Amino acid sequence: MNDSDIVILGAGIHPFGRFDASAQDLGAHAARAALADAGLAWSDIEAAYLSRMYLPATSGARILRRLGGTDIPIVDVEAACASGGAALRQAVLAIRSQDVETVLVLGVEKMPRGFMDPSMIYSPWQIRMGMSMNPAYWSMRAMRHMHDYGTTQSQIARVAWKNHRNSVHNPNAMYRKEFSMEEILASPLVCDPIRRLEICAPNDGAAALVVTTGRRARQLGGNPVTIAACIHTIARYSADFRCPADSMSATIENTGPTALTARKAYETAAIGPDDIDCFEVQDTDAFCEIEIYEEIGLCGLGQGGPLVEAGHTDIGGRYPVNMSGGLISKGEPVGASHLGQVVELVGQLRGQAGARQVADARTAMAHVLGAGGNCAVTILRH
Amino acid sequence: MNDSDIVILGAGIHPFGRFDASAQDLGAHAARAALADAGLAWSDIEAAYLSRMYLPATSGARILRRLGGTDIPIVDVEAACASGGAALRQAVLAIRSQDVETVLVLGVEKMPRGFMDPSMIYSPWQIRMGMSMNPAYWSMRAMRHMHDYGTTQSQIARVAWKNHRNSVHNPNAMYRKEFSMEEILASPLVCDPIRRLEICAPNDGAAALVVTTGRRARQLGGNPVTIAACIHTIARYSADFRCPADSMSATIENTGPTALTARKAYETAAIGPDDIDCFEVQDTDAFCEIEIYEEIGLCGLGQGGPLVEAGHTDIGGRYPVNMSGGLISKGEPVGASHLGQVVELVGQLRGQAGARQVADARTAMAHVLGAGGNCAVTILRH
Amino acid sequence: MQAESTAASAVAPINDGMVRSLDPAHGQIELLGSRCATCGEVSLGTNAVCLNCGGDNIESIALGSEGTLWTFTVVRHRPPGNYLGPDPFEPFGVGLVELPSGLRVMTPLDGDISTFRIGDKVRLAPWLLREGEDRRWLAFRFTAAGGSAA
Amino acid sequence: MQAESTAASAVAPINDGMVRSLDPAHGQIELLGSRCATCGEVSLGTNAVCLNCGGDNIESIALGSEGTLWTFTVVRHRPPGNYLGPDPFEPFGVGLVELPSGLRVMTPLDGDISTFRIGDKVRLAPWLLREGEDRRWLAFRFTAAGGSAA
Numbered sequence A, B: 001m002n003d004s005d006i007v008i009l010g011a012g013i014h015p016f017g018r019f020d021a022s023a024q025d026l027g028a029h030a031a032r033a034a035l036a037d038a039g040l041a042w043s044d045i046e047a048a049y050l051s052r053m054y055l056p057a058t059s060g061a062r063i064l065r066r067l068g069g070t071d072i073p074i075v076d077v078e079a080a081c082a083s084g085g086a087a088l089r090q091a092v093l094a095i096r097s098q099d100v101e102t103v104l105v106l107g108v109e110k111m112p113r114g115f116m117d118p119s120m121i122y123s124p125w126q127i128r129m130g131m132s133m134n135p136a137y138w139s140m141r142a143m144r145h146m147h148d149y150g151t152t153q154s155q156i157a158r159v160a161w162k163n164h165r166n167s168v169h170n171p172n173a174m175y176r177k178e179f180s181m182e183e184i185l186a187s188p189l190v191c192d193p194i195r196r197l198e199i200c201a202p203n204d205g206a207a208a209l210v211v212t213t214g215r216r217a218r219q220l221g222g223n224p225v226t227i228a229a230c231i232h233t234i235a236r237y238s239a240d241f242r243c244p245a246d247s248m249s250a251t252i253e254n255t256g257p258t259a260l261t262a263r264k265a266y267e268t269a270a271i272g273p274d275d276i277d278c279f280e281v282q283d284t285d286a287f288c289e290i291e292i293y294e295e296i297g298l299c300g301l302g303q304g305g306p307l308v309e310a311g312h313t314d315i316g317g318r319y320p321v322n323m324s325g326g327l328i329s330k331g332e333p334v335g336a337s338h339l340g341q342v343v344e345l346v347g348q349l350r351g352q353a354g355a356r357q358v359a360d361a362r363t364a365m366a367h368v369l370g371a372g373g374n375c376a377v378t379i380l381r382h
Numbered sequence C, D: 001m002q003a004e005s006t007a008a009s010a011v012a013p014i015n016d017g018m019v020r021s022l023d024p025a026h027g028q029i030e031l032l033g034s035r036c037a038t039c040g041e042v043s044l045g046t047n048a049v050c051l052n053c054g055g056d057n058i059e060s061i062a063l064g065s066e067g068t069l070w071t072f073t074v075v076r077h078r079p080p081g082n083y084l085g086p087d088p089f090e091p092f093g094v095g096l097v098e099l100p101s102g103l104r105v106m107t108p109l110d111g112d113i114s115t116f117r118i119g120d121k122v123r124l125a126p127w128l129l130r131e132g133e134d135r136r137w138l139a140f141r142f143t144a145a146g147g148s149a150a
């Protein structure tokens, strides 16, 4: 089913980074920014969803209390790294059902420093045996890809180089610092072959969207961006060996979650990868972005390394990816991550992205992928 | 908008109590029971929602993995004690939007023993000052009601007596033991005037519903129950002083969350309290049930005590309430609580409730209420 | 945060912007609140926005120290978590106290648990809490002022 | 649960129904798995249902002890949480080992971290882990068997 009558009328963000501010502060800031961008008041909102993974129960109501009294339904939604996609999708479904017309979707996270608490996703026996390092799972994918296709450490570092360089121009990003290829390749290994400067930074941040119908947006004016597709799936059996997998079939290899979700999103939007002008994708680690190129159809299997090496995914390239700096350089406050991607893309499609603007961007894709193979893909059109 | 074309085709439950079984065991049991009741296979399900408050991230996908591989969207949903209502509502909206036609809604919880971890909902200063006892907030409501309307400790105990007695006939309840009025009134005070045998028991359990369109149910046969309304709201400003409130306006008193949500549900279903044959409501404590009688319109303000005392809310009475035993005697595994109420009511409406059957029950209401004034009301019709 | 930044002997308010000492010995305190210039509603603590209307034209006020007991209960079991009251535990009162500034405040109650009545006049009092060796908090509670408004 | 119920000197399997000792000294172990009679898929551990098709006609099998390294990495930092490996931490290998029974298993790798190669033949080995004073766990890892299948 086509989502094309549903639009984003307002987008707001609190920068991603490390802050003393509370989750309430971050979330209220982003929510107010989105409402202001939409030209609407809090009292115009008929329902709200909070995307979060680490925040405690009923955080949505507690954060949005800052905007003033209300009696609308406020629901917390979680689907690992795809939480933002799941929350945005609930808003789309609620509007399409004609239950409500204008919805706030908010993503907020304040993450503990360092590696995530493994008991959130791993079993006790995996933790005892040392199998609770997320980067180990990412790295094993990289090692196999290097073995099968000759992907190089330099190509992987090229992804991190690009994303760190892009974030310099993004006031909402955490690092905003360019690193040389030499610096990246000299940064310490976390899990071979993935290095410190090549993995995503868990941090704090918030992003918010005001979602409504095209009809209402036309009444109100403003600068709406159409949601052409918003798809959420979990990985099929034996389609993915991301954490916390303890094993995988050697006889069945199903389509991976990114390829599957992107395919459904392309079908929904009735377009293909060549129709898309810019992308924000889940660079949990620099290798992962290479694999995603292949799975969303920017190149053939095994061709992701050469694609980035040739500069095709730079801002001036054929397929610009992670103009914001991506998770590697903008950071990954999990609950806010996908919505932050969408805020970046709304800016790109409106031509408001400043020094990181992709010329003539009309169509854009946001992609997230995480624990349990939770994957979400949103396609926007302007 | 009327939800009347959306039906519950299958209902399943894992008994509420204390079990060695894992959340996966409990949840898979309830989900399989709901599918069997609907006469459907796991592969017929197009989307799933998990209602949970205490379980960790991505529990929905991890529990439902037990039913076999899938790539459907599985989303965890949380809205405190109203989580089950929020999850059921997402299913209704998803179906009404025509994105999917058949959805599994699952509620599962495995709760820590004793009082809940206060940091989930209270601020550190409230905890340091001893303001982190949920029953204290419930009890303060009771004290004021006793002061204003002359409600008695005996009337409050009568609620607990009724609910414990009802659960004797419910194989899904925890206590299943009748207590005399004397035993209840002799049980230790937790917070005056509320006693040990008058408060809900946090425990373990799971409940599941297969929700689909009336159209599909007619094709399939079976014994569908119509969802006439499913409403979720949070409390308005100064409408409620439930935990973790630190203060309340003395000048504004807005309509409370139960009265507000019930009113919206009555409007949606186009009926009133006198059209409803039986009720399952949030007896977090025995007094709370008395207050709910008044707020959902079973009697006038201050008349809740006499209503229960006269036996009008017994199974044979004019307004049977908590035939299952309620939270007091069936227990409250938070994420499973509202869906467990709905499972009970589906059984009542189908005439399958055995010794606790309400005669000729055609219409039923389920109600939950918790932290932040999160409230959900579902009305069913058969 | 405030505790970290004070010397071991200093006393930090239990929550930023909620309670203030009026003398060096902490014998007298003031509860702080906020009033919304848009809708007039009063809230507990120093809030940047109004919880009623969301307005941000807020003035800080003192909430007053005399009130009446609107409702109460007695907590008979040790509250869960990091409760800093008497150890071993003693049952204590908790109440919702109505202040003339237009707010009802949740608060611990000092005094004999058998004597509380709705309508009692109560007065704000400092409550010093010790946490571990180094932390001392300035908290608040209300205590019987004599008389009843009921 | 199993650790609670054994004497202090006994060794409990790291996870119920996943690993079994083949001799009293725990010098040889077996990895346990399940095969679905409906779809034929094999899974790690004793599962009541098939993760592929959801079928419950399951037979228990031993997964075999010789395999090839399908991919691997080296963990360079101490894993978070209750890791029971060497203290102080030493970098160690983690791999996905393909067994002839049709399953690839995530596993720690014993041996020199500079020597692992995709395609290496590896063999199951017991790994005894101590937790505190009283608990001992029978875990597993794979170790170089010599030779390469690649």
Ligand SMILES: [Zn+2]
Pocket (backbone or CB within 6 Å): C036, C037, C038, C039, C040, C041, C050, C051, C052, C053, C054, C055
């Ligand atoms: Zn105001």
Ligand SMILES: [Zn+2]
Pocket (backbone or CB within 6 Å): D036, D037, D038, D039, D040, D041, D050, D051, D052, D053, D054, D055
């Ligand atoms: Zn099978």
